[in-house]
Amino acid sequence: MESAEFMRNLIVETPSSPGNFAKVALAIGSLEGDIGDIQTIKIGTLSTIRDVSIHCKDEEHLISIVEAINQIGDGITVHAVTDDVLQAHEGGKVHMKSRMEIRSLGDLRRVYTPGVANVCEMIKEDPEQANYFTGISNSVAIVTDGTAILGLGDIGPVAGMPVMEGKSVLFDQFADISGVPILLSTTDPDEIVQTVKNIYQGFGGILLEDIGSPHCFEVEERLKKELPIPVMHDDQHGTAVVTLASIISACRQAGVKLSDSVVGQIGLGAAGLAISRMLMAYGVKGVLGIDRDDAACQRLVEHGGTIAKSLEELMETCDIVVATTGVAGLIKPEMVRKGQVILALSNPNAEIEPAVALKAGAAFAADGRLVNNILGFPGIFRGALNAQAKEITYPMLIAAALAIVDSTKSGDLVPHPLDPTVHENVAAAVERVASESL
Numbered sequence: 001m002e003s004a005e006f007m008r009n010l011i012v013e014t015p016s017s018p019g020n021f022a023k024v025a026l027a028i029g030s031l032e033g034d035i036g037d038i039q040t041i042k043i044g045t046l047s048t049i050r051d052v053s054i055h056c057k058d059e060e061h062l063i064s065i066v067e068a069i070n071q072i073g074d075g076i077t078v079h080a081v082t083d084d085v086l087q088a089h090e091g092g093k094v095h096m097k098s099r100m101e102i103r104s105l106g107d108l109r110r111v112y113t114p115g116v117a118n119v120c121e122m123i124k125e126d127p128e129q130a131n132y133f134t135g136i137s138n139s140v141a142i143v144t145d146g147t148a149i150l151g152l153g154d155i156g157p158v159a160g161m162p163v164m165e166g167k168s169v170l171f172d173q174f175a176d177i178s179g180v181p182i183l184l185s186t187t188d189p190d191e192i193v194q195t196v197k198n199i200y201q202g203f204g205g206i207l208l209e210d211i212g213s214p215h216c217f218e219v220e221e222r223l224k225k226e227l228p229i230p231v232m233h234d235d236q237h238g239t240a241v242v243t244l245a246s247i248i249s250a251c252r253q254a255g256v257k258l259s260d261s262v263v264g265q266i267g268l269g270a271a272g273l274a275i276s277r278m279l280m281a282y283g284v285k286g287v288l289g290i291d292r293d294d295a296a297c298q299r300l301v302e303h304g305g306t307i308a309k310s311l312e313e314l315m316e317t318c319d320i321v322v323a324t325t326g327v328a329g330l331i332k333p334e335m336v337r338k339g340q341v342i343l344a345l346s347n348p349n350a351e352i353e354p355a356v357a358l359k360a361g362a363a364f365a366a367d368g369r370l371v372n373n374i375l376g377f378p379g380i381f382r383g384a385l386n387a388q389a390k391e392i393t394y395p396m397l398i399a400a401a402l403a404i405v406d407s408t409k410s411g412d413l414v415p416h417p418l419d420p421t422v423h424e425n426v427a428a429a430v431e432r433v434a435s436e437s438l
């Protein structure tokens with residue numbers, strides 16, 4: 001199956017005797033549906049009800065699977081089809097919550113007026129106190145103009161809000177940081193810079209997210225120069241950190257020397273250019289890139305890379321290939337060479353599915369669900385905020401990448417994203433490097 005991004009949940013009843021759920025699994029599998037999580041909702045004497053998450057191609061594929069299950073007979077029935085993804089988004093995924101409970105008038109006077117006025121005056125006298133008596137230094141603005149939401153393109157900031165809320169959930173869970181989505185009604189670099197400068201005082205850091213290229217480069221560069229707090233464009237540097245980590249791990253396991261390797265980079269936008277720059281800074285033999293846009297190619301050349309004549313040439317030449325174009329299915333199985341490392345990182349759908357790449361001969365293959373900037377940005381900001389760093393530097397990013405490598409189990413390309421230790425390790429490494437340079 002080429003792509004399985006249509007997810008639904010089936011509420012399935014089967015008789016409570018062995019072998020009945022196996023019939024359901026067989027019906028799903030024989031139609032090339034992919035079973036995800038299975039939750040048992042009720043075990044009765046006669047029947048059992050399960051919530052089965054399945055990945056399929058589209059609505060038509062889903063209907064054929066439901067029909068196949070209902071045709072099994074023997075008391076096996078699909079009672080309902082639910083959309084868990086939509087349900088998870090009902091009402092939004094984040095909510096700003098109080099850390100104080102007000103149970104008495106005394107509490108009210110401490111938390112709000114008149115008590116709060118003393119704290120305001122203290123901060124007025126000594127602004128540093130805001131680090132201790134407000135949540136500013138633990139908050140990061142997640143800023144988007146909606147111009148490059150995942151690989152969906154320029155769909156606007158409101159349509160991109162579910163992604164920003166997702167980043168906020170990850171900041172909270174993995175780094176205990178308040179991530180506050182900020183949706184910009186402008187795509188003009190001057191206005192973006194000015195707007196962020198006008199709101200930065202409420203935050204300890206700025207995460208730029210899904211801002212398209214090329215204006216993302218100017219916006220980030222100017223904000224880094226003009227603001228006294230850490231600014232990072234996640235699609236550039238968060239992605240570059242995780243990609244470098246996965247390439248180091250792949251090379252170690254494949255016995256390939258990274259310093260002897262030319263890496264092929266398909267797509268030289270925000271993610272692709274930053275990945276190329278980081279690989280060259282770390283020390284690869286070279287980066288051979290390609291993009292449909294001449295200006296993007298020119299930028300790679302200015303940073304020391306070379307441009308391939310065609311996608312075919314790049315695929316033939318490079319042992320390690322990274323793709324960040326947003327174009328699903330761009331890499332055809334016949335282009336894959338035996339033993340290649342292929343990281344097709346576009347979300348929501350990869351340039352080539354890992355299973356297809358492996359079948360075509362790749363030694364390692366991964367997509368953007370596995371090699372994802374989730375492994376980088378929470379810990380990078382936790383470390384930077386802990387160190388009260390004024391910026392996020394290259395040495396901090398390289399330290400983050402190496403911490404991800406050190407947290408990776410043998411045989412894997414990257415650590416499990418839900419393993420809290422990887423985020424702790426990234427934060428500690430970034431804090432150490434940031435503190436050394438203070």
Ligand SMILES: NC(=O)C1=CN([C@@H]2O[C@H](COP(=O)(O)OP(=O)(O)OC[C@H]3O[C@@H](n4cnc5c(N)ncnc54)[C@H](O)[C@@H]3O)[C@@H](O)[C@H]2O)C=CC1
Pocket residue numbers: 148149150151152210211212213234235236239266267268269270271272290291292293296323324325326327330345346347348367368369371372373374
């Ligand atoms: N796995 C991860 O953690 C991440 C994945 N990504 C994914 O990477 C993709 C690109 O994101 P950005 O770099 O932010 O977007 P972008 O819009 O800045 O860059 C995309 C680049 O691909 C080029 N391109 C498009 N079609 C092409 C083709 N057929 N051949 C060659 N070049 C082509 C464009 O000209 C552009 O330069 C998205 O799908 C996004 O989801 C981005 C960041 C993180």
Ligand SMILES: CC(=O)C(=O)O
Pocket residue numbers: 149150151210234235346347368372373374
């Ligand atoms: C993961 C991410 O940031 C992206 O696909 O844009």
Ligand SMILES: [Mg+2]
Pocket residue numbers: 150209210234235
């Ligand atoms: Mg992104």
